[in-house]
Amino acid sequence: MxxxxxxxxxxxxxxxxxxxxxxxxxxxxxxxxxxxxxxxxxxxxxxxxxxxxxxxxxxxxxxxxxxxxxxxxxxxxxxxxxxxxxxxxxxxxxxxQAIAFPLAQQIFQLGVAHHLLIHVFTLNHLYTYQMTLEEEAYLSDRTGMLPLTEASIDHLEQDPIIKISFQHLDRSFLESIEHALDNSLKEQLDINYSSNRYIEFNAKGVxxxxxxxxxxxxxxxxxxxxxxxxxxxxxxxxxxxxxxxxxxxxxxxxxxxxxxxxxxxxxxxxxxxxxxxxxxxxxxx
The missing domain is CATH 3.40.50.1000 (HAD superfamily/HAD-like)
Known part of the structure; x- marks a missing residue:
């Protein structure tokens, strides 16, 4: 023993x-x-x-x-x-527990409007929009990443989206995005921060x-x-x-x-x- x-x-x-x-x-x-x-x-x-x-x-x-x-x-x-x-x-x-697709579309377009690097997490893939060399280096040990070449996730409607995150190295800027959200949107989301570089969106209660x-x-x-x-x-x-x-x-x-x-x-x-x-x-x- x-x-x-x-x-x-x-x-x-x-x-x-x-x-x-x-x-x-x-x-x-x-x-x-x-x-x-x-x-x-x-x-x-x-x-x-x-x-x-x-x-x-x-x-x-x-x-x-x-x-x-x-x-x-x-x-x-x-x-x-x-x-x-x-x-x-x-x-x-x-x-x-996935994010309702219309809500996921709203979040994604919010990131697009702010010219942010966006990660869209489905069960099998991590889709990235506006990927940077710095972020690629940070995520060098990750697998399953696929680039989004257009500002749209319409093709993912049948692929449950579990999480969406925006990347920015200024935490206060990410917080300003949360503060500017309509209450009707906030009420449908759980919003968190991680690694001092991400704001993360999940379905409410997740x-x-x-x-x-x-x-x-x-x-x-x-x-x-x-x-x-x-x-x-x-x-x-x-x-x-x-x-x-x-x-x-x-x-x-x-x-x-x-x-x-x-x-x-x-x-x-x-x-x-x-x-x-x-x-x-x-x-x-």
Whole structure:
């Protein structure tokens, strides 16, 4: 028996949900060895590890493989900011929530009007409009990207759109777009920010918190038995839902205000390893 398997009967937290970019992943897009080892030890204790990300499900597979979670039954991923909950085995879809197509068209045209780089996420592809070299470099590890050569998504009407995002390096500019939205439009959307470069649009009620609640209910896990870790405002709902909501040291100030623990380490300093050692392997009461 592995040493940490002896802790199974004493484990305080049954599920750890972690964001990927700027949380679990280092700036180079990899998982550090300390983080990887800590995750393996947490799983040996019986803690379920759930990746909760704004990425598409296809752009999580490499990370799942590195954690030995790919194609595993009874292991799960929350992707598209909660727009999809899937089991890793065969990428079985538990729940998918798309944006109504007329609403998706409105959002897309809003981005076009502001001359923004736009990402349109469907289940199988990430469509990009006005792609830049800087963004291509930032997304160099992503797959399934297809360029939109015209300012239209009419051809995607039969392809459920799960998320749309606009990219801009000025967060205040992205916030100004949200503030200028008609209330009738806002009422149909969940709007979030991530990576200090994206404003993200999902259907109303679609966010990581609700997805985590849905999954936890299916697994019969109480919120008090859950840790959620993140860095940006698309993580706030799962931070609120979890019994232990944690912001990494590099998180935006608004998220730190909501968290009940802030790591001393950044995502480049193995923050998730700190979380696992403090609250799972060597819990401090």
């Amino acid at each position: 592995l040493p940490y398997e002896k802790l199974r009967r004493f484990i305080m937290y049954k599920l750890l949900a972690t964001d990927l970019d700027e949380t679990l992943l280092s700036s180079d897009g990899t998982i550090s060895q300390p983080n990887k080892l800590a995750i393996q030890q947490a799983m040996a204790c019986g803690t379920k590890i759930v990746l909760a990300t704004g990425r598409s499900i296809h752009n999580v597979q490499r990370i799942l493989s590195s954690l030995d979670l790919a194609d595993k039954p009874n292991e799960f991923v929350i992707s598209y900011n909660g727009g999809l909950i899937s089991e890793n085995k065969g990428t079985y879809l538990l729940k998918q 966010h990581k918190g609700n997805a985590l609640k849905t999954l936890a209910t299916q697994l019969h896990i109480n919120p008090t038995d859950i840790i959620a870790v993140g860095d940006n405002m698309n993580d706030r709902t799962m931070i609120d839902y979890a019994g232990k909501g944690i912001a990494v040291a590099n998180a935006v100030p608004e998220l730190k205000e909501l968290a009940n623990y802030i790591t001393q380490s950044t995502h480049n300093e193995h923050a998730l390893s700190e979380v696992i050692h403090r609250f799972i392997l060597n819990p401090v009461t």
